[in-house]
Amino acid sequence: MRARHTVLCINVGSSSCKFALYSVSGGAESLIAEGAADRIGSSGGKIRIHDANGRMLAESDRVLARPQVAVDAMFDEFERLKLPLLDAVGHRIVHGGSHHVAPEIVTAALLADLKKLIPFAPLHMPGGIEGIEAVAARHPKLPQVACFDTAFHRGMPERAERFPLPRELWDAGIRRYGFHGISYEYILHALGADVPPRLIIAHLGNGASIAAVLNGHSHDTTMGFTPAGGFMMGTRPGDLDPGVMVYLLEQKRFDAKGLAELVNLKSGLLGVSGLSADVKTLLDARATNSNAAMAIEMFCYQIRKSVGALAAALGGLDMLIFTGGIGEHAAAVRAEVCDGLAYLGIAIDPRRNDSSEDTISSADSKCRVRVIPTNENLMVARHTAGLVFE
Template sequence: MDARDAAGVNPGGFHVLALNGGSSSLKFGLFGARGCEMLPRVTGEAQAIGSSAGLLRVRDGHGGTTLHEETVAIADSVQAFRRIARLLAGLDVPAPDAIGHRIVHGGPQLRTHARIDTAVMAQLEAASIYAPLHVPAALSVVRAAQARYPSLPQVACLDTAFHAGLPEVARTLPVDRALQADGVQRYGFHGLSCASILAQWPEAPPRLVIAHLGSGASVTAARDGRSIDTSMGMTPNGGVMMATRSGDLDPGVLAWLVRERGMDARGLERLVDHRSGLLGVSGISGDLRRLRQMERKEPAAKLAIDMFVLSVRKQIAAMAAVLHGIDALVFTGGIGEHDAQARADICEGLGWAGIRLDASRNRGGALRIGARDAACEVRVMASEEERQICRHVHVLLAGAGDQREDSASPPLQSPSSFDACNQAGSG
């Protein structure tokens, strides 16, 4: 990596390393800030973490050239990060000036992106109880990054921050009011993805629905760039059916499992996190691509796909009702960006809302896939979570100050920090 000047800053500008951990992957990107633009230098990912056949890949900033690829056993997210850091050290790219971490859940107190210090780390550790599948692994990477880059600022970029300003009618869950004091409320997730869509499309019409469809999936209603409702709830398990997560489920089912099957909390978590959704219904796989290959000969595979499609369609319809109509629908995430058949099937039942696809444009991978005379614009857009992490880090460290707030303050809405950049046009 290149040398720094006496002040410890890269002479070529300010560079942020974004780390985006999933349940079995760690995506990363090194971006350089130039005004409101975030320019990628290298990107990559570690896949199949926890298996003996993990994949580690690094691409150049344009995403076209593979700089490094290997199949290797990757025990956990920390080992993945250490391999990534060693690879970056050997490439002709700038050293990072800051590290940004995607954190799925900040808990009831931490509702905005924040530089990580002892107090913030304690809040994040306390928030692990709300997302045990995601937060502990992310914090292990934070600790590893602090050890590897002890002099660099580390920033927590929260998926929940985008939804921090949800109206009370959407935020409040229909349970005993006393539980709200314990943090029982709707938080919403995939906020970095939603924010990245708005950063790419600052002139988006006022009534926008974003369908982030991947192994985790959610649907969000945004009015004038602000989240006003979203399908996920207190945890990332609610809402639409997902790869291995159940989505919304009759709570009586859980009570029955406790009463009649003797399941404890750990057993219930294993069920709704790992043995439900597409995998649970099909008994084959949680990967929609594999189910596509088998749907003609395996009725359970077809049923799982049909249930997924219906659950997404119902949530889009619900968000259209929340918005009093819909001006635009965006598909993003792995399934949303790459599965044309899923997009077509989901939209097939939404003609009443003005949603109609152009079949050839949908199959051809166009940005705008809606019929030209349809009332609702439909787009396919890439989820740029790593780039969005870098935007948040740059804004926070470049003079906006620490965005943390005490619990008595009204929550800030994440996109507000980017109004100036969005008006100027984001990279």
């Protein structure tokens, strides 16, 4: 590996493009700058860039019609700020299907494969693909790496991967893929030698899932074929009785587009509360708003139920980890999730939990409970540097 390389990590979503710039040397990474281009495809687009200390380097209003425009705007700001020239770019790609089980150098063949996966994640894949193409258009000789959010789970037992559907649908790729794999992978790296045999990681954000990790490998997870499955989230319902979908199609005149909007944009915390998908907003409102209170109660109940189910899959539990924006910052949610899990040996220290300490379980808790901030960008940078420079 050369003395020092500059790696850009890009995460293009349906309405935002988040990015981070790292200096990589000798296997160690240091953040140079990070930021986001927000409100892609709508009015009021904005791009912000901070340095490693949080100091604002750039903030400007832009018309960001599509992800390619957002990527170009990001590069324009990099050049204006005279940030280091890039040596490689890594992308978080939500879906890798059943065949892409590790980070890969982007090639024309891989890009063609990813386009075939768009129906598996129609809200996420087009933006990720357009991000790759935008970088190639701007810097055609720059090596790019795709890091798949599904790859972490590809070693799950078949009994966990399969849905109880006819064999031909399994053969067609309809199975439990699981997501947030890059986040889970980062948590395992952060634990190092402290990875216990039976581990549950709860990645709680606007999109949320939980993974059961047995001896360092994914054993089961809550999200399924798409990121809409599992337990309720900000705007997604999680698992539903399939008969509900049939009823909506037959009796309520929903079509495929209407169902997609329902399960991706109008359900979950937002749907139940009728107020917001934001947990902090709902926590602040629940004392006076019964719908907000019910949304939080359901959210915590479903997480708690999922922890219990995955602990059963593991045959017990040695450690529970909270991560993601909600998992890292919402002490009230962590407390409510853990209330009632004493049968798993979980006991929370309220003072530690309110302070979001690394370990929030009490001294006599048989199961250790921790709060570990995730860093998907750093994981993407590591994979990219490992593939391109080593």
